Amino acid sequence: MVITMNDSKLSSIIEIKRFLKESHVIEFKKRFRKEAYEWIEEALEKFDYLYLSKKEKGLIKKYIEKVTGYSRPQVTRKIKEYKETGRVRLKEYKRNKFEKKYIHKDILLLAKTAELHDYRRWGLSKKDPGENGE
Numbered sequence: 001m002v003i004t005m006n007d008s009k010l011s012s013i014i015e016i017k018r019f020l021k022e023s024h025v026i027e028f029k030k031r032f033r034k035e036a037y038e039w040i041e042e043a044l045e046k047f048d049y050l051y052l053s054k055k056e057k058g059l060i061k062k063y064i065e066k067v068t069g070y071s072r073p074q075v076t077r078k079i080k081e082y083k084e085t086g087r088v089r090l091k092e093y094k095r096n097k098f099e100k101k102y103i104h105k106d107i108l109l110l111a112k113t114a115e116l117h118d119y120r121r122w123g124l125s126k127k128d129p130g131e132n133g134e
Contacts, residue, residue, distance in 0.1 A: 064079075
């Protein structure tokens with residue numbers, strides 16, 4: 001069963017503390033990472049996380065853990081990202097690929113050179129040196 005939670009009325013640290021105290025029997029899980037990250041960013045902005053005391057930051061961290069289902073280290077990493085960039089976003093997938101060594105023009109030139117030097121004959125001479133009279 002999916003239930004949508006509206007947390008817009010939670011606006012103070014006292015309400016967060018009460019929410020955490022009363023929701024210990026409820027388990028929350030995120031549906032999509034992108035939505036979870038956006039929600040984390042909104043929560044951090046909403047409570048001015050960077051300007052809270054250490055104790056209040058701990059409560060906000062527990063609140064985020066509770067609602068998203070993320071572990072403490074995961075939430076800590078997201079908060080660190082927020083501190084550094086001001087955002088919590090999905091990282092783009094970067095595929096590792098090698099740089100092209102030859103451009104199309106080089107390949108055509110190599111093919112032409114191989115053709116001029118009768119490259120097919122080189123292949124035969126390597127297989128059976130006696131066939132070419134060597």
